[in-house]
Amino acid sequence: xxxxxMADSHLGFSAYGRVDRWGRNLREEMIYEGFKExxxxxxxxxxxxxxxxxxxxxxxxxxxxxxxxxxxxxxxxVEADIPVVIISGNHDAPKSYAALSPFTLFEGMEGVHxxxxxxxxxxxxxxxxxxxxxxxxxxxxxxxxxxxxxxxxAERSGGRDVLVMHGLVEAxxxxxxxxxxxxxxxxxxxxSDFSYIALGHYHxxxxxxxxxxxxxxxEYFRFNEAKDEKGILLVDLDSEEVRQIPVVDxxxxxxxxxxCTGLSSRQVxxxxxxxxxxxxxxxxxxxxxxxxxxxxxxxxxxxxxxxELRGEALHLDIVPQFSDETALRETEPMESRDLPQEFRKFxxxxxxxxxxxAAIRDGVLAYGTGLLARISEKRAAERxxxxx
Amino acid sequence: xxxxxxxxxxxxxxxESAPPEGLAxxxxxxxxxxxxxxxxxxxxxxSKDVREYHFIVPSEEWVELGEIVSIxxxxxxRGATFLARxxxxxxDSNYDGNWDTVIRGDGFYDTDQIFHRVVAEPLGxxxxxxxxRERFRKSRTIPAKFSPVTKAEKEEFRFLADVxxxxxxxxxxxxxxxxxxxxVALHSDAMDHHMGVFxxxxxxxxxxxxxxxxxxxxxxxxxxSKFGLLIVDPHGEYIFGAEGTKGLLHLDRYRDxxxxxxxxxxxxxxxxxxxxxxxxxxxxxxxxxxxxDWTPAQREALEAVSxxxxxxxxxxxxxxxxxxxxxxxxxxxxxxxGRIGRTIRTILDKNRYISDLTxxxxxxxxNLLEGKVVLVDIPTLGERSELFLLSLLxxxxxxxxxxxxxEGARGKRCLxxxxxxxxxxxxxxxxxxxFESIAREGRKFGVGLCAITQQPKLIDKQLLSQFNTFVILxxxxxxxxxxxxxxxxxxLSSLDVEIQTLEKGEAIISTLxxxxxxxxxxxxxxxxLDRLNGEGSAEKRGDxxxxxxxxx
Numbered sequence: 001x002x003x004x005x006m007a008d009s010h011l012g013f014s015a016y017g018r019v020d021r022w023g024r025n026l027r028e029e030m031i032y033e034g035f036k037e038x039x040x041x042x043x044x045x046x047x048x049x050x051x052x053x054x055x056x057x058x059x060x061x062x063x064x065x066x067x068x069x070x071x072x073x074x075x076x077x078v079e080a081d082i083p084v085v086i087i088s089g090n091h092d093a094p095k096s097y098a099a100l101s102p103f104t105l106f107e108g109m110e111g112v113h114x115x116x117x118x119x120x121x122x123x124x125x126x127x128x129x130x131x132x133x134x135x136x137x138x139x140x141x142x143x144x145x146x147x148x149x150x151x152x153x154a155e156r157s158g159g160r161d162v163l164v165m166h167g168l169v170e171a172x173x174x175x176x177x178x179x180x181x182x183x184x185x186x187x188x189x190x191x192s193d194f195s196y197i198a199l200g201h202y203h204x205x206x207x208x209x210x211x212x213x214x215x216x217x218x219e220y221f222r223f224n225e226a227k228d229e230k231g232i233l234l235v236d237l238d239s240e241e242v243r244q245i246p247v248v249d250x251x252x253x254x255x256x257x258x259x260c261t262g263l264s265s266r267q268v269x270x271x272x273x274x275x276x277x278x279x280x281x282x283x284x285x286x287x288x289x290x291x292x293x294x295x296x297x298x299x300x301x302x303x304x305x306x307x308e309l310r311g312e313a314l315h316l317d318i319v320p321q322f323s324d325e326t327a328l329r330e331t332e333p334m335e336s337r338d339l340p341q342e343f344r345k346f347x348x349x350x351x352x353x354x355x356x357x358a359a360i361r362d363g364v365l366a367y368g369t370g371l372l373a374r375i376s377e378k379r380a381a382e383r384x385x386x387x388x
Numbered sequence: 389x390x391x392x393x394x395x396x397x398x399x400x401x402x403x404e405s406a407p408p409e410g411l412a413x414x415x416x417x418x419x420x421x422x423x424x425x426x427x428x429x430x431x432x433x434x435s436k437d438v439r440e441y442h443f444i445v446p447s448e449e450w451v452e453l454g455e456i457v458s459i460x461x462x463x464x465x466r467g468a469t470f471l472a473r474x475x476x477x478x479x480d481s482n483y484d485g486n487w488d489t490v491i492r493g494d495g496f497y498d499t500d501q502i503f504h505r506v507v508a509e510p511l512g513x514x515x516x517x518x519x520x521r522e523r524f525r526k527s528r529t530i531p532a533k534f535s536p537v538t539k540a541e542k543e544e545f546r547f548l549a550d551v552x553x554x555x556x557x558x559x560x561x562x563x564x565x566x567x568x569x570x571x572v573a574l575h576s577d578a579m580d581h582h583m584g585v586f587x588x589x590x591x592x593x594x595x596x597x598x599x600x601x602x603x604x605x606x607x608x609x610x611x612x613s614k615f616g617l618l619i620v621d622p623h624g625e626y627i628f629g630a631e632g633t634k635g636l637l638h639l640d641r642y643r644d645x646x647x648x649x650x651x652x653x654x655x656x657x658x659x660x661x662x663x664x665x666x667x668x669x670x671x672x673x674x675x676x677x678x679x680x681d682w683t684p685a686q687r688e689a690l691e692a693v694s695x696x697x698x699x700x701x702x703x704x705x706x707x708x709x710x711x712x713x714x715x716x717x718x719x720x721x722x723x724x725x726g727r728i729g730r731t732i733r734t735i736l737d738k739n740r741y742i743s744d745l746t747x748x749x750x751x752x753x754x755n756l757l758e759g760k761v762v763l764v765d766i767p768t769l770g771e772r773s774e775l776f777l778l779s780l781l782x783x784x785x786x787x788x789x790x791x792x793x794x795e796g797a798r799g800k801r802c803l804x805x806x807x808x809x810x811x812x813x814x815x816x817x818x819x820x821x822x823f824e825s826i827a828r829e830g831r832k833f834g835v836g837l838c839a840i841t842q843q844p845k846l847i848d849k850q851l852l853s854q855f856n857t858f859v860i861l862x863x864x865x866x867x868x869x870x871x872x873x874x875x876x877x878x879x880l881s882s883l884d885v886e887i888q889t890l891e892k893g894e895a896i897i898s899t900l901x902x903x904x905x906x907x908x909x910x911x912x913x914x915x916x917l918d919r920l921n922g923e924g925s926a927e928k929r930g931d932x933x934x935x936x937x938x939x940x
Contacts, residue, residue, distance in 0.1 A: 046741050140644065143643070143659050143660065147657035147658075147659050150657055150658075150659060154657070170751050170754070171750065171751065173754075175920055186647075186659070186660070187647075187662045187663070187748070188647075188648070188659060188660050188661050188662035188663075189659065190662070190663075191656065191657075191663070192656075192663055207745070208746070209745070210743070210745055210746065330723075340611075
């Protein structure tokens with residue numbers, strides 16, 4: 001049996017404010033186009049099933065356009081007689097039992113199995129059972145759902161078992177996306193007795209166990225994904241062979257920083273022009289960092305040149321790293337649960353440098369930690385109370 | 389000789405001269421204690437010095453070795469209470485010789501003149517400071533003679549609650565009685581100073597470790613843990629228990645405080661249990677070197693391996709004919725290279741968790757740095773494989789902690805548990821240098837050892853002196869006790885008999901920050917488990933702010 005494993009389509013994602021002549025966001029359209037190409041490729045491959053491991057939509061309440069694109073392409077798969085298994089991910093699952101999932105619209109379609117009720121659901125396709133654990137509201141819920149699955153597996157024998165989950169395994173936790181509802185999947189879920197484990201959430205293609213893979217997304221969403229391999233996976237459950245299949249050409253480029261030490265604005269412009277010409281900016285998303293550039297040189301860069309280049313690319317991000325300040329550190333948004341630990345580190349560092357007298361260190365720490373806890377609790381309550 | 393009863397020596401009545409100076413007190417009536425209810429000779433300090441107190445109790449009174457008594461001295465302005473631990477009990481009487489047991493007629497002679505003499509070791513004294521706060525300190529004096537003695541009650545032990553740590557392991561024990569109100573808890577801060585758990589078989593080592601680990605899980609779950617605990621379990625008894633006992637994974641309430649890895653397929657079914665794996669590339673020649681007795685030539689060849697083969701693929705490279713040829717070309721004998729190759733094949737064959745792709749080691753260390761309990765369950769492996777894994781893990785942990793320490797990172801400290809520790813900490817031939825170096829310098833990097841053994845006498849004396857926490861659960865062998873007495877940071881010499889007579893589940897705990905070796909009754913794990921599982925009910929699905937899962 002051959003299956004296609006894909007994930008993280010994020011239909012509805014838009015960025016950069018560039019629009020086509022009909023006023024549609026170019027980036028968003030690229031993603032719809034990429035999704036269509038993916039389905040084209042799947043139909044060519046004629047697998048026995050397709051598994052989408054979460055985040056079909058970018059939003060919990062997708063607009064009509066992404067819903068329509070999804071429906072059109074889903075119907076194409078059904079017409080091609082390819083069974084589809086889908087789970088909801090942290091982006092497209094409502095964060096409350098009270099709200100309806102967008103997948104409710106697609107329930108009951110023949111050959112389409114969708115797990116989106118925050119609980120384990122097994123789907124049988126031929127002799128293979130797709131054990132699907134969608135996004136759950138609490139990180140601790142996965143353990144209970146996994147246990148239910150193991151109990152079911154213990155009751156029946158024969159056939160192949162494929163596990164489908166969405167979340168980040170512990171080994172990749174350092175590369176977390178820090179998005180709402182991002183859950184850690186325990187290493188212990190990667191049991192070797194599954195024929196295959198199809199994971200979603202991480203946007204690069206990565207093998208995390210002998211039998212476990214992230215298919216990655218087809219598209220690029222952040223610059224830190226620029227070096228990732230993208231596409232879908234064709235998995236042969238009999239031979240245990242996994243083939244990586246690219247779908248779209250690489251269009252996101254994160255260039256190595258260009259050293260601008262001591263260069264004038266004209267010299268920097270020359271460098272930028274040369275780098276961009278070598279690369280070819282058309283329909284690309286590019287980030288170029290100018291390291292050790294002086295503020296004067298950066299301020300005097302030709303706006304016209306930059307405008308021209310930005311017009312060529314889908315998006316060109318020029319990031320100065322000024323010579324008179326310590327390297328700019330890219331900071332990711334913090335998760336509230338990491339805050340107390342971060343705060344402790346900060347206070348300890350300050351106290352070590354004697355910025356905070358030792359006598360009041362513990363008091364400051366206790367007061368600040370208490371304050372953070374109260375704020376987090378309030379924020380969590382507000383999030384739950386917010387209308388879906 | 390003058391007859392003092394001769395009337396001539398007596399002064400006329402009413403004309404007695406004053407006694408010479410200094411002799412005035414001789415004529416005073418000696419202090420006596422009469423046997424009435426308010427004042428009797430029993431339970432009053434009658435001797436002896438600052439190192440030892442004596443008092444007597446009626447023969448019928450039940451007193452036990454190890455019991456702690458309190459002595460109330462009212463000399464000080466606010467009063468002081470001395471605490472002392474009973475270290476010996478003797479038959480005694482008011483007669484010299486054997487008069488007390490001479491039979492007269494059909495009964496013992498003067499049975500009311502016989503009693504028990506109790507010998508007690510001073511622990512310290514509790515004084516009340518301004519503001520009514522009680523303070524315990526070592527005593528530099530002795531209680532006033534005839535100060536009343538009572539069996540210490542919970543009020544006298546209240547100061548102990550203030551000096552206890554955060555890892556609860558049992559209750560205070562006074563003789564055979566438990567003082568339920570006073571928990572005995574170890575200090576997290578003392579854990580990188582190494583801990584030893586000593587007991588003969590069946591005295592409750594495993595029970596103690598499970599209780600200790602459960603308390604650590606509770607701390608980790610509450611994100612209050614100050615150290616990660618690594619347990620490598622060669623018997624497979626900690627994970628789900630054995631022979632009717634329960635395991636650490638039965639502690640549902642704090643399951644998020646533990647991470648388990650196993651080589652046992654039956655245990656791997658559980659959602660919380662990961663399959664143990666180690667990447668080939670993580671194995672270094674020195675991990676092989678510590679396991680076997682090598683000839684000098686073989687040792688030299690092993691040391692040369694990392695020079696001859698570059699990178700992570702040395703293990704596979706060495707096993708190829710080309711690899712062997714390269715070693716021979718370096719001047720090593722064919723037989724030497726052959727022996728090393730065979731050993732590596734044996735290790736790979738016996739340790740099926742070694743893989744090409746995945747490794748549990750980064751996860752294990754990350755979880756330790758987060759302060760969790762990490763259980764590595766290897767019931768299917770032999771002793772040598774266990775040592776190999778333990779050695780590999782310890783090396784990886786120490787390397788990572790050294791790195792973190794050099795980079796100024798502030799991860800949690802770590803305690804590595806070593807079962808049958810005499811195998812690796814014995815000093816000399818049989819020991820593993822890696823564990824010895826952790827014992828000696830691990831503290832600098834935040835790595836401590838928890839050595840569990842039945843035979844502390846086999847552990848190197850110098851290494852044992854690095855241990856600051858001793859949990860003694862009963863040792864019959866005098867040499868074992870002597871070794872501990874020699875190495876402990878607190879004086880255990882007077883506890884020799886008590887250690888010998890400890891019953892299952894009873895312990896003497898000597899640790900930093902608790903002023904004297906504390907008698908404890910270790911919680912029975914199953915009872916402790918029930919208590920912890922019942923603590924503050926976890927938020928269940930459907931309880932979340934009133935929302936419930938939708939009906940099917």
